[in-house]
Structure formats: C-alpha cells, structure tokens
Amino acid sequence: MPTSAARLALLEEMTIYQAQAQKAQLLAALAATEALDLDLAAVPEIDTAGLQLLLLLKREALQQGKQLTIVGHSPNVQRVLDFCHLASVFGDPMLISAQG
DSSP states (O other), X not given: OOOOOEEEEOOSOBSTTTHHHHHHHHHHHHHTOSEEEEEETTOOOBOHHHHHHHHHXXXXXXXXXXXXXXXXXXXXXXXXXXXXXXXXXXXXXXXXOTTO
C-alpha cells in the first residue's frame, strides 16, 4: 500500500543567504521519506542558489528512486522557473497561492 507523501513548506527566501541551512533541511526531509511534497507557495524570493537547491533535490530524488513533487509555487518562484525555462524539469503543475 503506498504511503502518503511527507510535506515540507518553506516559508523563507531561497537565496544564497539561506542556501547552506536549506540544503541540509531539504536533504534531511528527502532522506526521511519515499515521497516528498515541497510547498513553495510562501517563498517570497528565489535566486540561482535556490534553483540549484531545487535541482539538487530533484536529482537526489531520482537517484534514490524517490518522488519529489512541488505542490505550491509563489508568484516569484513561478516567474524565476519560467524565466529560466525550468518549469518542465520538475514536471509539476504550477500551483499559485491565492495570496500572490
């Protein structure tokens, strides 16, 4: 029987200033489950360091045979993913919070 995915909601910026701590947090969350729903609906800002973290997490999930799903996108996250043509890399529908 499939287990439900663990959910992790990030509430702070995904920038170079948070990258080291977020890397540890994200990899630990992935290690603790077979499926991770990552909610980015409240992320106010993302830069290339944040994108690198998302790509790292996606790669790790694939290598470990785990499922990673982004289940929420703030308007800024959506803009950056679109601008960098990375939305299709994650393959998740773009879900935007009503607050955006």
